Amino acid sequence: MELEKFEYDNAIVKNFIIASAVFGLVGMLVGLIVASQLAFADFFNDNFLLKYISYGRIRPLHTNAVIFAFVGNGIFAGVYYSLPRLLKAPMWSKALSNLNFWGWQFIIVCAAVTLPLGMTTGKEYAELEWWIDILIALIWVAFGVNMFMTIIKRRERHLYVAIWFYIGTFITVAMLHIVNSFELPISFMKSYSWYAGVQDALVQWWYGHNAVAFFLTTPYLGLMYYFIPKAANRPVFSYRLSIVHFWALIFLYIWAGPHHLLYTALPDWAQTLGVAFSVMLIAPSWGGMLNGLLTLRGAWDRVRDDAVLKFMVVALTCYGMATFEGPLLSIKSVNAVGHYTDWIVGHVHIGGLGWNGFLTFGMLYYLIPKMWNTKLYSQSLANTHFWIGTLGIILYALPLYWAGFAQSLMWEEFTAEGALAYPNFLETVTQIQGMYQLRVLGGLLYFTGAGVMVYNLMKTAAQGTFAATEADQAPALPVTYTPSTNEYWHRVIERKPIQMLVFSLVVVAIGGIFEIIPTFLIKSNVPTITSVKPYTPLELEGRDLYIREGCYTCHSQMIRPFRSEVVRYDPVDQEYSKAGEFVYDHPFQWGSKRTGPDLHRVGNKYPDSWHFNHMLDPRTMSPGSIMPAYPWLLEDNIDYEMLPKKISAMQTLGVPYAEGYAERAIADAQAQAQKIVDNLAGDKIKTDKDKEIVALIAYLQRLGTDIKNKDLTK
Amino acid sequence: MLKFIKGHMTSIDGIEIFPVLSFVIFFSFFVAVTVWIYTMKKSKVDEIAHLPLENGNDYPFNKNSENEK
Numbered sequence: 001m002e003l004e005k006f007e008y009d010n011a012i013v014k015n016f017i018i019a020s021a022v023f024g025l026v027g028m029l030v031g032l033i034v035a036s037q038l039a040f041a042d043f044f045n046d047n048f049l050l051k052y053i054s055y056g057r058i059r060p061l062h063t064n065a066v067i068f069a070f071v072g073n074g075i076f077a078g079v080y081y082s083l084p085r086l087l088k089a090p091m092w093s094k095a096l097s098n099l100n101f102w103g104w105q106f107i108i109v110c111a112a113v114t115l116p117l118g119m120t121t122g123k124e125y126a127e128l129e130w131w132i133d134i135l136i137a138l139i140w141v142a143f144g145v146n147m148f149m150t151i152i153k154r155r156e157r158h159l160y161v162a163i164w165f166y167i168g169t170f171i172t173v174a175m176l177h178i179v180n181s182f183e184l185p186i187s188f189m190k191s192y193s194w195y196a197g198v199q200d201a202l203v204q205w206w207y208g209h210n211a212v213a214f215f216l217t218t219p220y221l222g223l224m225y226y227f228i229p230k231a232a233n234r235p236v237f238s239y240r241l242s243i244v245h246f247w248a249l250i251f252l253y254i255w256a257g258p259h260h261l262l263y264t265a266l267p268d269w270a271q272t273l274g275v276a277f278s279v280m281l282i283a284p285s286w287g288g289m290l291n292g293l294l295t296l297r298g299a300w301d302r303v304r305d306d307a308v309l310k311f312m313v314v315a316l317t318c319y320g321m322a323t324f325e326g327p328l329l330s331i332k333s334v335n336a337v338g339h340y341t342d343w344i345v346g347h348v349h350i351g352g353l354g355w356n357g358f359l360t361f362g363m364l365y366y367l368i369p370k371m372w373n374t375k376l377y378s379q380s381l382a383n384t385h386f387w388i389g390t391l392g393i394i395l396y397a398l399p400l401y402w403a404g405f406a407q408s409l410m411w412e413e414f415t416a417e418g419a420l421a422y423p424n425f426l427e428t429v430t431q432i433q434g435m436y437q438l439r440v441l442g443g444l445l446y447f448t449g450a451g452v453m454v455y456n457l458m459k460t461a462a463q464g465t466f467a468a469t470e471a472d473q474a475p476a477l478p479v480t481y482t483p484s485t486n487e488y489w490h491r492v493i494e495r496k497p498i499q500m501l502v503f504s505l506v507v508v509a510i511g512g513i514f515e516i517i518p519t520f521l522i523k524s525n526v527p528t529i530t531s532v533k534p535y536t537p538l539e540l541e542g543r544d545l546y547i548r549e550g551c552y553t554c555h556s557q558m559i560r561p562f563r564s565e566v567v568r569y570d571p572v573d574q575e576y577s578k579a580g581e582f583v584y585d586h587p588f589q590w591g592s593k594r595t596g597p598d599l600h601r602v603g604n605k606y607p608d609s610w611h612f613n614h615m616l617d618p619r620t621m622s623p624g625s626i627m628p629a630y631p632w633l634l635e636d637n638i639d640y641e642m643l644p645k646k647i648s649a650m651q652t653l654g655v656p657y658a659e660g661y662a663e664r665a666i667a668d669a670q671a672q673a674q675k676i677v678d679n680l681a682g683d684k685i686k687t688d689k690d691k692e693i694v695a696l697i698a699y700l701q702r703l704g705t706d707i708k709n710k711d712l713t714k
Numbered sequence: 715m716l717k718f719i720k721g722h723m724t725s726i727d728g729i730e731i732f733p734v735l736s737f738v739i740f741f742s743f744f745v746a747v748t749v750w751i752y753t754m755k756k757s758k759v760d761e762i763a764h765l766p767l768e769n770g771n772d773y774p775f776n777k778n779s780e781n782e783k
Contacts, residue, residue, distance in 0.1 A: 235760070247748075
């Protein structure tokens with residue numbers, strides 16, 4: 001049969017590698033800064049009080065940079081390298097490859113500019129505003145088209161399992177991103193989520209969990225199934241197991257999202273469903289991990305002196321640890337301890353630093369000598385990187401496990417008399433300060449290791465010559481294919497990638513729909529509470545400021561139905577949070593971490609003047625607090641002119657303001673603001689009704705109070 | 715738009731069966747895949763498993779003499 005000659009494009013792989021390394025360092029550096037802001041709060045409050053680097057604004061920058069810039073570019077680098085080689089066909093379109101590269105970097109730059117400016121949707125890991133969401137969708141589709149056309153033009157009939165993982169990734173991420181990003185723009189800088197309250201939470205965590213599953217896990221499993229056989233120089237331990245791994249993962253993952261919302265106002269049936277599927281997930285996850293590790297059978301001696309294999313072994317071990325912890329944390333009684341604490345932060349960093357980070361490093365140590373036709377500049381530097389990186393992970397995670405348990409136990413402890421042992425939340429924060437400082441050290445080690453790697457790889461590249469293309473040859477696939485008579489049906493699907501695309505989309509969509517539709521359908525899932533009314537225009541404005549400053553990164557608004565929580569957060573009425581209280585919250589702000597206390601019942605708890613002083617410098621009201629100060633809220637002005645637009649937007653979303661209320665919004669807001677100003681004046685605080693602090697106080701004083709208007713509650 | 719979706723879904727007769735159907739589809743597909751995998755021919759499985767190693771399994775490169783400087 002005649003051999004066709006063709007060339008693989010290495011230049012695009014090189015671009016993605018550089019982007020991944022550069023943005024990786026940037027993302028880790030921002031992570032170090034946010035960790036330091038918690039560990040050395042006084043230092044930052046006294047010396048670096050700048051709104052653009054305030055914790056609430058740059059923690060989303062850290063998460064977005066690491067997930068979408070570091071890992072994202074890592075995915076593209078690995079896919080653009082392995083896909084053409086597995087299919088014996090170059091990428092279909094160079095133009096689309098370049099569009100994918102430059103478009104993605106443009107999105108990253110947009111994120112790096114908008115997040116510090118406070119342009120955020122307020123939904124975790126989906127913070128980017130509506131127009132960036134549209135760009136992401138377009139660039140992602142460009143990637144998908146390029147991938148599928150390459151699959152169609154391939155010269156290898158079989159699709160290796162890595163490609164299945166890439167396909168699953170493409171389809172599911174597209175679906176998650178689009179469904180979760182339904183938002184109503186009111187300006188270039190601002191939009192509101194289509195969903196509210198419980199629905200928004202369910203959609204968000206369906207997205208959030210599956211972002212972990214289909215952005216941080218499945219594409220990297222694809223890379224694992226390609227690069228581990230490459231580096232170990234032997235085929236995967238069990239190819240059959242790898243296929244079961246793939247189907248079981250996508251079958252189970254898509255239903256697991258609600259485990260982020262255990263003991264919240266989410267309906268019980270959804271919580272239980274999430275738990276069941278999460279626990280089952282351990283089977284395919286560990287199957288995959290063992291499949292990777294066992295691929296090294298007979299090659300373990302090489303792990304001792306081969307940097308690539310070392311990194312991959314630790315990456316797989318961390319994958320195993322994280323996927324053991326995940327199901328464990330999904331069990332309700334364990335979740336009751338771990339949720340809202342630093343345990344979760346430790347858990348995700350085992351995944352992020354260990355699994356994604358180390359697999360990326362292993363891949364880079366393999367690819368750069370390969371593409372530059374040379375050997376690694378220094379094995380000993382690579383070993384140094386390996387050891388300080390591993391130590392960094394341990395020093396990062398262990399203190400946070402300790403901190404998580406310590407804080408959770410302190411939250412729940414009662415004295416013999418039945419009172420909270422630590423009634424002041426701050427005591428539980430100062431207790432774990434040392435752990436936060438150790439975590440910074442762990443992060444610093446890891447970051448230093450990554451720096452050593454970049455140096456080593458640059459030296460490697462300098463001593464070699466980069467081959468922009470790599471030639472290969474293979475016979476074309478025969479146009480007409482006569483299947484053997486006893487062919488299995490799965491082989492038929494495999495041969496028809498477009499049908500397979502549609503089919504897998506349907507399969508994943510059904511799982512997603514099952515989880516979401518019922519809350520749209522059944523009114524009784526979100527019981528209405530008659531006393532819960534829409535926010536006033538000023539409160540709505542204050543809520544937007546709460547979102548802008550990223551308060552949700554440290555404060556939850558979801559009191560779980562535990563005695564320890566209702567006594568702590570609502571000592572008088574002891575009301576936990578009800579689903580019906582959030583029906584006008586576009587977006588929901590339940591949060592996922594309590595670095596500070598829950599705020600759902602903070603309304604009317606303190607006088608206005610307390611909030612004013614607390615935002616000016618939290619340490620004056622709570623000595624020892626690690627919360628940043630927000631002096632700019634006292635100086636910057638409220639944009640009253642936007643209010644009518646915001647009210648109309650809320651009406652579009654179904655919030656029942658009276659017809660024509662938008663026109664009265666400004667007057668109403670200013671009247672309410674004046675009341676707060678007068679109230680503050682009574683405490684000898686001078687401000688005026690145009691300042692942002694007034695709107696924020698209005699919102700905080702409203703939080704969780706509606707349910708207490710007993711006359712209105714039936 | 716959301717109201718439009720909501721309205722339409724409630725108007726579908728017997729929509730309660732959809733979730734059950736989706737589970738059945740999922741589950742039977744999964745079982746079928748498992749059966750297929752374990753009945754695949756060993757030679758075919760090996761052939762596919764070797765795909766990543768086809769274009770030059772030359773790793774580790776540093777043992778490659780032409781790269782030694």
